[in-house]
Amino acid sequence: MTELLLSVHVLAAILAIGPIAVAASLFPRHARQPGPTGAAALLHRICGGYAVAAVTVPVFGFATALHMGVLTDAWLLVSIVLTALAAAVLGLLVVPGQRRVMASVEAVAGGGAADPGAAAVNGRLAMATGLFNLLWAVVVVLMIVRPGSTTGA
Ligand code: HEM
Secondary structure, three states, X not given: OHHHXXXXXXXXXXXXXXXXXXXXXXXXXXXXXXXXXXXXXXXHHHHXXXXXXXXXHHHHHHHHHHHHOOOOOHHHHHHHHHHHHHHHHXXXXXXXXXXXXXXXXXXXXXXXXXXXXXXXXXXXXHHHHHHXXXXXXXXXXXXXXXXXXXXXX
């Protein structure tokens, strides 16, 4: 049973968080490009959609941890805090920032005026995305190294 829960947990991390990392990293550059807005819109949709799917990662993470009896291990508690921080960066900074930039990009494409703050938001997006990628990379290392853990390799 633990193997099944852990497999779903890791598969969800690869399939949900991987595409977010790639799409979020590419978004600021595509949003800056003049012309068709399709690529930036698609990247934004991938980030929002996969962010919802990524909820399965902590859900199966908690289920795995309960099954293994490691829920109060220090490495796991730190991972949970970092995962929550990564989710907050994604949900409160990255996706809403992209939404604002997209609204401006689409207004310009439709012949309207750009949002004067959108360029600054797009610049900050690159930073927020970097922070998101750093946080979950640290969590992956914690998940694999499990400092102080007596279970597994
Ligand atoms: C609330 C957040 C999370 C919880 C409660 C959680 C829980 C767990 C548990 C209990 C294990 C098994 C460790 C063992 O075999 O001793 C595990 C493994 C793993 N987790 Fe998580 N996890 C969380 C978030 C994440 C995130 C955000 C990622 C990736 C971005 C991730 C990636 C992995 C990977 C790759 C493994 C396999 C490590 C290995 O077996 O070597 N986890 N997780």
